[in-house]
Amino acid sequence: MITNRIPGGNIEVVSVNGRNVELDVELRDTAGDWFYWCFQAVLPEAGNWHFRFVRDNKVGTHGPAVSLDGGKSWRWLYPEYRENSREFDYACPAAGQTVLFCMGMQYLERDFRAFLREFEENPALHAGTLCRSRKGREVELVTIREGEPEHAVLLTSRHHAGEMMATHALEGILRFALADTESGRGFRRHVALHAVPFADKDGVEDGDQGKNRMPHDHARDYQEPGLYPETVALRGLIGRIRPEFVLDLHCPWIRGGDTNEVSYMVGTGHAGMDAELDRFADLLEEERIPEAPYFKKNNLPFGTSWNTAENYAGGMTIKHYAATLPFVRNAQTIEIPFANFGDVTVDRHAMLLYGESIARALFRYLHGELQTASALS
Missing domain, CATH: 2.60.40.3120 (Immunoglobulin-like)
Structure with missing residues (x-):
């Protein structure tokens, strides 16, 4: 049964x-x-x-x-x-x-494959493989670009396998960049967008919690030598593509408290990187949408709530690793709740729209103003 x-x-x-x-x-x-x-x-x-x-x-x-x-x-x-x-x-x-x-609106390999099929004729979409997981599964890597863009961005999600709403939002960012609109074309001509939707591929497909996996999980595996093929390969990818912006998408605890029913970014405690966080957060708030409203005031500075040195004692995150690299201008984590942004109930469509708003803020942060046409209108 x-x-x-x-x-x-x-x-x-x-x-x-x-x-x-x-x-x-x-x-x-x-x-x-x-x-x-x-x-x-x-x-x-x-x-x-x-x-x-x-x-x-x-x-x-x-x-x-x-x-x-x-x-x-x-x-x-x-x-x-x-x-x-x-x-x-x-x-x-x-x-x-x-x-x-x-417990959330599931997002698996089959869902990402459906997205890729929808856009398979788009010449700007390059679907490839980052590596093979421990169990031999293909770990997807997609790149969206047109010509020779002057900026590069890396997106990741599912360092914790159960955080599926983040991957819906990641797909929304990709859809915006692929759209046959002035905004989409402008994005991919100026920004090469690289995305790894399943950083813990086996955990996602097997249904693991992923979070706090022993001896440490994928999100704490960016120190040498690395336990997991995905994180080792992501370090190599970062060295090859030299992204200006690394954005790691997560979901918080299931409900309740001050930080679990809002979307927010997580401070690093690095003065220069936190200044860049503030600049990007200003733009993301300006791109706020009613379906999934982001407010900068909800960001979590380093040293508050769970965002302390003790929380990272188990290993280095991709954000903290990228922040050590001279070519990375901004490395951030964004938390995306499962079912509601404050009083606003969210679903897959809202997450696609939220991803679009993130994409718009990314472009403005890297390159300036963008045409106002919505990729999902």
């Missing part, structure tokens, strides 16, 4: 009593607690099904994301904000219905 044997699958069934199901996440090689899960259910009876996790903070602010088409599209189970972080109910209309449930 319930299985984790799907791409990105992660669930432990503790008990089933009629239409009441008790669940837990699979931590696997993650130290401590975390919250990622995704499963397929074939529900044998119509009626209300009650799902309850054995621990809090496993269900987001709008319940789980639900897919009825095998993961091609997702919606939040609850349109309204919910305080319950452990339970959800699903009304099954007919016996035998197959449903995917996930």
